[in-house]
Amino acid sequence: MRGLLKNAGLFLACLVLAVFLLFPLYYAVITSLKSGSELFQVSYWPREFDLTSYARLWTEQNFGRNILNSIVVATSVVLLSLALALTAAFALARVRFAGRGLLLYAILGISMFPQIAVLSGLFELIRVLGLYNNLASLVLSYMIFTLPFTVWVLTTFMRDLPVELEEAALMDGISPLVILFRVFLPLMAPAMAATGLLAFIAAWNEFLFALTFTLVNEQRTVPVAIALITGASEHELPWGSIMAASVVVTLPLIALVLVFQRRMVAGLTAGAVKG
Amino acid sequence: MRGPSLSSERARTAWLFLTPMLIVLLLVAVWPLGRTLYFSLTNATLVDMEHYSLVGLSNYLTYDNGRWYGVLSDPQWFAALRNTLVFAVISVTLETVLGVLIALLLNAHFPGRGLMRAAMLVPWAIPTVVSAKMWGWMLNDQFGVINDALMRTGLIAEPVAWLADPSLSLLSVILVDVWKTTPFVALLVLAALQMVPKDCYEAAEVDGIHPVRVFFRVTLPLIAPALAVAIIFRLLDAMRMFDLVYVMTGATDATITLSVFAQQELIGFQDVGYGSAASTLVFFIIALLTALYVMATRLDLGGRQR
Numbered sequence: 117m118r119g120l121l122k123n124a125g126l127f128l129a130c131l132v133l134a135v136f137l138l139f140p141l142y143y144a145v146i147t148s149l150k151s152g153s154e155l156f157q158v159s160y161w162p163r164e165f166d167l168t169s170y171a172r173l174w175t176e177q178n179f180g181r182n183i184l185n186s187i188v189v190a191t192s193v194v195l196l197s198l199a200l201a202l203t204a205a206f207a208l209a210r211v212r213f214a215g216r217g218l219l220l221y222a223i224l225g226i227s228m229f230p231q232i233a234v235l236s237g238l239f240e241l242i243r244v245l246g247l248y249n250n251l252a253s254l255v256l257s258y259m260i261f262t263l264p265f266t267v268w269v270l271t272t273f274m275r276d277l278p279v280e281l282e283e284a285a286l287m288d289g290i291s292p293l294v295i296l297f298r299v300f301l302p303l304m305a306p307a308m309a310a311t312g313l314l315a316f317i318a319a320w321n322e323f324l325f326a327l328t329f330t331l332v333n334e335q336r337t338v339p340v341a342i343a344l345i346t347g348a349s350e351h352e353l354p355w356g357s358i359m360a361a362s363v364v365v366t367l368p369l370i371a372l373v374l375v376f377q378r379r380m381v382a383g384l385t386a387g388a389v390k391g
Numbered sequence: 392m393r394g395p396s397l398s399s400e401r402a403r404t405a406w407l408f409l410t411p412m413l414i415v416l417l418l419v420a421v422w423p424l425g426r427t428l429y430f431s432l433t434n435a436t437l438v439d440m441e442h443y444s445l446v447g448l449s450n451y452l453t454y455d456n457g458r459w460y461g462v463l464s465d466p467q468w469f470a471a472l473r474n475t476l477v478f479a480v481i482s483v484t485l486e487t488v489l490g491v492l493i494a495l496l497l498n499a500h501f502p503g504r505g506l507m508r509a510a511m512l513v514p515w516a517i518p519t520v521v522s523a524k525m526w527g528w529m530l531n532d533q534f535g536v537i538n539d540a541l542m543r544t545g546l547i548a549e550p551v552a553w554l555a556d557p558s559l560s561l562l563s564v565i566l567v568d569v570w571k572t573t574p575f576v577a578l579l580v581l582a583a584l585q586m587v588p589k590d591c592y593e594a595a596e597v598d599g600i601h602p603v604r605v606f607f608r609v610t611l612p613l614i615a616p617a618l619a620v621a622i623i624f625r626l627l628d629a630m631r632m633f634d635l636v637y638v639m640t641g642a643t644d645a646t647i648t649l650s651v652f653a654q655q656e657l658i659g660f661q662d663v664g665y666g667s668a669a670s671t672l673v674f675f676i677i678a679l680l681t682a683l684y685v686m687a688t689r690l691d692l693g694g695r696q697r
Contacts, residue, residue, distance in 0.1 A: 123501070126496070130501075130507055137510045137513055137570075141513060143536055144528070156533075158535075160536075200412040200415060204408060204411075204413075207408035208409070211401050211402060212402075213401070226416055229674070230630070230631035230670075230673050231633070232633065232670045234420060235427070235670060236427045236657055236663050236667045237426030239440070240426055240430075241419075241422065241426070257419055259416070260416075292408070296408075317516065320518065323518075323519065323638075324634065324650075339518050339521070339634070340520075342520055342524060343520050343637070343638050355528055355531075359525070362525055365518060366516070366518070366521055369517070369518070370513055373516040374509050374512065377508070377512065381582065
């Protein structure tokens with residue numbers, strides 16, 4: 117009897133939690149499938165299946181372009197930060213040299229920088245480089261938060277690999293770069309997938325830099341485009357379109373997260389619990 | 392086996408490997424931070440960032456003609472400071488308590504646990520701007536589902552202006568932040584819980600100790616290091632919070648944060664000097680709080696270094 121009560125309590129707690137976690141997304145989906153005045157009638161179950169709001173994203177907002185921008189920026193950020201972080205992590209994890217500890221702390225310190233603290237300096241830099249209103253400005257500026265994180269996590273992963281790995285190769289006089297790519301890269305693949313995915317999500321979601329360094333809708337990434345969707349007046353926000361856009365950018369991300377669930381959690385905890 | 396020449400050669404290679412990463416970090420982090428600091432001592436504007444003059448600390452605080460000027464005499468900045476601190480303390484406290492409770496729940500063995508863990512990742516994966524819009528729609532005073540549900544169940548008699556009422560808007564923003572980031576804390580705590588050896592619990596169970604006591608005496612001390620790290624991550628994020636407030640409520644006095652204030656001065660009002668001063672203050676406030684936190688919790692961030 118007590119066991120039964122305990123199970124019922126557990127089930128109820130899970131149910132409440134699941135509703136709390138999932139309801140906003142569910143409600144966005146059913147709102148996005150409504151149209152016209154039906155939008156302003158609260159309903160708890162899907163009542164319509166109208167794709168007008170989705171169609172309008174493409175005809176009125178040029179939302180496809182925004183998605184493409186986000187994909188280009190996030191992918192470039194991932195590739196660039198993984199390439200830079202892999203070589204750096206190799207040095208930090210496998211070689212003893214003076215100043216290594218200090219360097220790790222400095223990198224950790226940079227990951228704590230508030231983005232706003234570098235905004236005016238970055239704005240000047242981006243203007244000088246001629247990158248204002250250009251997606252390259254975002255790829256460059258996003259390094260400030262993806263790079264410290266990827267370096268830190270890859271370093272912790274690489275430190276755990278056995279010493280014997282490179283010793284034999286070193287004795288044979290094989291160059292470190294070859295060792296890195298032949299010996300370590302295959303072993304680091306899971307860790308790189310996890311950190312790459314986290315970097316992708318961070319770049320996909322970033323808002324402040326994307327808002328500041330782009331000017332026209334053709335150069336905007338998805339979060340900025342969604343934040344700036346406006347209707348005829350401030351009080352007539354096109355909620356159908358906003359919810360449709362929200363669903364479009366969220367569902368692929370959720371699919372990605374669920375598929376790589378275990379790896380991502382491992383990457384997250386490696387960065388925080390162990391680090 | 393290795394001679395000194397080999398290891399010094401390795402050190403040289405190490406620096407070579409580090410150089411590209413270091414150059415990028417210097418370029419996008421250290422240099423811009425230094426420039427922001429410098430701009431905070433000038434009267435530069437966004438339209439013309441090349442021509443300006445040094446004005447000392449007057450962007451921070453100055454006394455002129457019987458009046459105080461500067462960020463540190465700006466009532467809106469103090470509103471932002473208050474909001475940011477209230478937001479950080481309440482949201483991080485709620486996220487920690489709820490995160491631990493949820494982690495304990497998910498640490499129990501029951502069918503469907505994997506599904507629950509997957510559901511936890513959903514709010515975390517949703518972009519902040521999107522969560523702000525989703526909740527903004529749900530909290531809409533006229534057409535929102537929250538007012539509808541609360542009125543149907545008789546908990547409120549009239550629609551509540553969750554985002555427009557100054558006494559409620561900060562709480563609404565906190566609610567959304569808790570929804571979005573509690574899963575992060577829960578996942579970190581869950582990972583720590585799974586490293587707690589099982590025999591700790593079994594011994595306690597044999598001795599008939601109450602589960603609540605077991606939690607405070609056994610579990611909590613063991614997960615405390617992981618919890619300390621999760622809390623500092625959350626505190627840092629909360630103190631620099633920008634997008635949620637910018638999208639949900641904008642720069643209203645009731646919800647404006649330090650980052651929103653600085654961005655408004657910098658970009659909205661194009662005052663690079665004043666905005667940089669506000670940005671610099673965010674940096675130093677966060678640096679100070681982090682240092683205090685690390686000292687207070689004796690957090691060993693480099694604990695795994697060999």
